[in-house]
Amino acid sequence: MPRALTRTGALLAAVVLLFTSWSVTTDRRAEALEPFTGYLMAHFTGEHANGEQIYLAHSRDGLRWTDLNNGAPVLLSTVGTRGVRDPALVRSPAGDRYWIIATDLRIASGTSWSDAANNGSKSLVVWESSDLVNWSSPRLLNVAGGISGAGNAWAPEAIYDPSSGDYVVYWATNATLNGVKKHRIYYVRTRDFRSVGSPVLYIDRGQGQGIIDTQIVEAPGSAGGYRYYRASADGQITIEASNSVLGTWTRIGDLSHMGISNGATGGNVVEGPMWMQFNGRAEWALWLDQYATGRGYMPVTSTNLGSTRNFATRTDYQLGGTRKRHGSILNLTAAEESRVLAKWGTSAPVTRIQAYTHQDRYVRHADFDVRIDPNVSPAQDAQFHVMPGLAGSGTVSFQSVNYPGYYLRHYGFDFVLAPDDGTATFKSDATFRQVAGLASASWSSFQSYNYPDRYIRHYDYKLRLDPITDATGRADATFRLTS
Structure with a gap:
C-alpha cells in the first residue's frame, strides 16, 4: 500500500475517532x-x-x-x-x-x-x-x-x-x-x-x-x-x-x-x-x-x-x-x-422454585449454600428472577432477588449462590435447560448446560447436580416455577 495512502487513512481514522469521542462526551455533557x-x-x-x-x-x-x-x-x-x-x-x-x-x-x-x-x-x-x-x-x-x-x-x-x-x-x-x-x-x-x-x-x-x-x-x-x-x-x-x-x-x-x-x-x-x-x-x-x-x-x-x-x-x-x-x-x-x-424500573417477575416431592418446600439460599426448606424467612431467600441463560440461548439462569448479581451455580456438583465473576466457567455452571419434568410433564426439570447428563435435584434437602437413573431421582429432580 502506498505510504501516502496509509498516512491519509490513518489521519482519517484519527479524525473519525476524535469526532466520535467528542460526540459521546458532548452528549453526556449536554445531559x-x-x-x-x-x-x-x-x-x-x-x-x-x-x-x-x-x-x-x-x-x-x-x-x-x-x-x-x-x-x-x-x-x-x-x-x-x-x-x-x-x-x-x-x-x-x-x-x-x-x-x-x-x-x-x-x-x-x-x-x-x-x-x-x-x-x-x-x-x-x-x-x-x-x-x-x-x-x-x-x-x-x-x-x-x-x-x-x-x-x-x-x-x-x-x-x-x-x-x-x-x-x-x-x-x-x-x-x-x-x-x-x-x-x-x-x-x-x-x-x-x-x-x-x-x-x-x-x-x-x-x-x-x-x-x-x-x-x-x-x-x-x-x-x-x-x-x-x-x-x-x-x-x-x-x-x-x-x-x-x-x-x-x-x-x-x-x-x-x-x-x-x-x-x-x-x-x-x-x-x-x-x-x-x-x-x-x-x-x-x-x-x-x-x-x-x-x-x-x-x-x-x-x-x-x-x-x-x-x-x-x-x-x-x-x-x-x-x-x-x-x-x-x-x-x-x-x-x-x-x-x-x-x-x-421494570417489575421483573419474582419466582419461587417448588419441590415436586415436598410441595411445602422451596429452593432457597442460606449462608450462600442452597437447599429446599419450608417457611423460608426472610422470604426473599427463596425468590429468584428467571433470566436468559448466561451461557447460551434457549436456556435459563436463576438470579437471587436479594443478592442481585448472584446466581445459583453448581460447584463440585454441589449448589451455591455466588456472584457472576464474568468467566465462561461461571456462566456455564449457572446455566440450565428447562425441560419437561422428569416425574411429571406439567412440572419442570433443569438440565445442566455443561454437564447435559446431569440435572438439578435435591438430596437430603440439599441441592445437587446429579445423573438421574431411577424414579426417586426423577422425582427429586422435578420442580415447579411459581410466584
Missing part, C-alpha cells in the same frame, strides 16, 4: 444542561441481613417514591466490612461521570457500635459509572488514615468546588483532639475519587458536642442570600450558609421550634439530613431520618432557605415499600431517568 424530570434516591434500609447495601428509589414529584429493582439492593459491597451505609450520589459538572461513596460498615455482621466507632474502617466504599446504571466493582478509598487516632470514617458526602475544580469529600471521624475524643467533620480534596489529599478538620462544634451527619446543597441564584446551605446533626438539626464550600459559614438556625432535634431538645429525634431541590422551582426539601422511632425519612420544605422559620412539615409523601435510611437524592435529566428506569 447535565438539560431540564430535570425526576429524582433518584440512594439509601440503605437498616441492620438486617442485607439492609446495609445500596438501594435505589425513584420519584417523579420528589415526594412519592417507588422502590427500584423490586425493593432489592442494586449494589453489594464485596470489600472491607462487606456492608455499606449512608450512600451519597455524586455527578460530575459535565454529567459524564457518577460516583457513589458510602460508609464501610456492617452492623448486621455482629459489630458493636463501640467497636465500629473506635476500631472501624478508615476507608469509604466507592463505585464509579459513566451512565448511572453500569457501575464498577466497589473499591476502598482511605480518607481517615492520616488522622491521628482515627476510629472510623462515617457518613461521607462530596460536592464539586468550582473555585478549585475538584471535589471536597467530607465525613465524620471519631478521634482525640485537644484532649477531647468525639466525632468531628474532616475533608479531603480529590479529582477522581481514587487518590485524595491529606485530611483537614472541617467542622468542630467545640466543647463535648459531636457531629456525624452533615450535607451541603448548592442554591442556584444564591436563594435566601447564600450560595450554599449546610444541614448538620449536632444535637439539633442546624442550618448554616456560606458563599463558598470551604469558606466561612453563618448559622441560620435550627428546627427546634418545629419540635425536631437531633436529641438535644427531644421532640422528634432525627438524623441523616438529606437535601433535595424540587425540579423547576425555587423550593427545597430537607429529608430527615426518624431513626429514634424507626419511621424512616420525613420531609420539611422551604421556598426561602434564609431562615429556618420558613420550613414547614409535609404529610403528602409516600416512601414505598422499603424503610429508607440515611442517603442522598440526585435530580435526574430525562436521559438519565430513562436509563435508570430501563435498568431497574
Whole structure:
C-alpha cells in the first residue's frame, strides 16, 4: 500500500475517532444542561441481613417514591466490612461521570457500635459509572488514615468546588483532639475519587458536642442570600450558609421550634439530613431520618432557605415499600431517568422454585449454600428472577432477588449462590435447560448446560447436580416455577 495512502487513512481514522469521542462526551455533557424530570434516591434500609447495601428509589414529584429493582439492593459491597451505609450520589459538572461513596460498615455482621466507632474502617466504599446504571466493582478509598487516632470514617458526602475544580469529600471521624475524643467533620480534596489529599478538620462544634451527619446543597441564584446551605446533626438539626464550600459559614438556625432535634431538645429525634431541590422551582426539601422511632425519612420544605422559620412539615409523601435510611437524592435529566428506569424500573417477575416431592418446600439460599426448606424467612431467600441463560440461548439462569448479581451455580456438583465473576466457567455452571419434568410433564426439570447428563435435584434437602437413573431421582429432580 502506498505510504501516502496509509498516512491519509490513518489521519482519517484519527479524525473519525476524535469526532466520535467528542460526540459521546458532548452528549453526556449536554445531559447535565438539560431540564430535570425526576429524582433518584440512594439509601440503605437498616441492620438486617442485607439492609446495609445500596438501594435505589425513584420519584417523579420528589415526594412519592417507588422502590427500584423490586425493593432489592442494586449494589453489594464485596470489600472491607462487606456492608455499606449512608450512600451519597455524586455527578460530575459535565454529567459524564457518577460516583457513589458510602460508609464501610456492617452492623448486621455482629459489630458493636463501640467497636465500629473506635476500631472501624478508615476507608469509604466507592463505585464509579459513566451512565448511572453500569457501575464498577466497589473499591476502598482511605480518607481517615492520616488522622491521628482515627476510629472510623462515617457518613461521607462530596460536592464539586468550582473555585478549585475538584471535589471536597467530607465525613465524620471519631478521634482525640485537644484532649477531647468525639466525632468531628474532616475533608479531603480529590479529582477522581481514587487518590485524595491529606485530611483537614472541617467542622468542630467545640466543647463535648459531636457531629456525624452533615450535607451541603448548592442554591442556584444564591436563594435566601447564600450560595450554599449546610444541614448538620449536632444535637439539633442546624442550618448554616456560606458563599463558598470551604469558606466561612453563618448559622441560620435550627428546627427546634418545629419540635425536631437531633436529641438535644427531644421532640422528634432525627438524623441523616438529606437535601433535595424540587425540579423547576425555587423550593427545597430537607429529608430527615426518624431513626429514634424507626419511621424512616420525613420531609420539611422551604421556598426561602434564609431562615429556618420558613420550613414547614409535609404529610403528602409516600416512601414505598422499603424503610429508607440515611442517603442522598440526585435530580435526574430525562436521559438519565430513562436509563435508570430501563435498568431497574421494570417489575421483573419474582419466582419461587417448588419441590415436586415436598410441595411445602422451596429452593432457597442460606449462608450462600442452597437447599429446599419450608417457611423460608426472610422470604426473599427463596425468590429468584428467571433470566436468559448466561451461557447460551434457549436456556435459563436463576438470579437471587436479594443478592442481585448472584446466581445459583453448581460447584463440585454441589449448589451455591455466588456472584457472576464474568468467566465462561461461571456462566456455564449457572446455566440450565428447562425441560419437561422428569416425574411429571406439567412440572419442570433443569438440565445442566455443561454437564447435559446431569440435572438439578435435591438430596437430603440439599441441592445437587446429579445423573438421574431411577424414579426417586426423577422425582427429586422435578420442580415447579411459581410466584
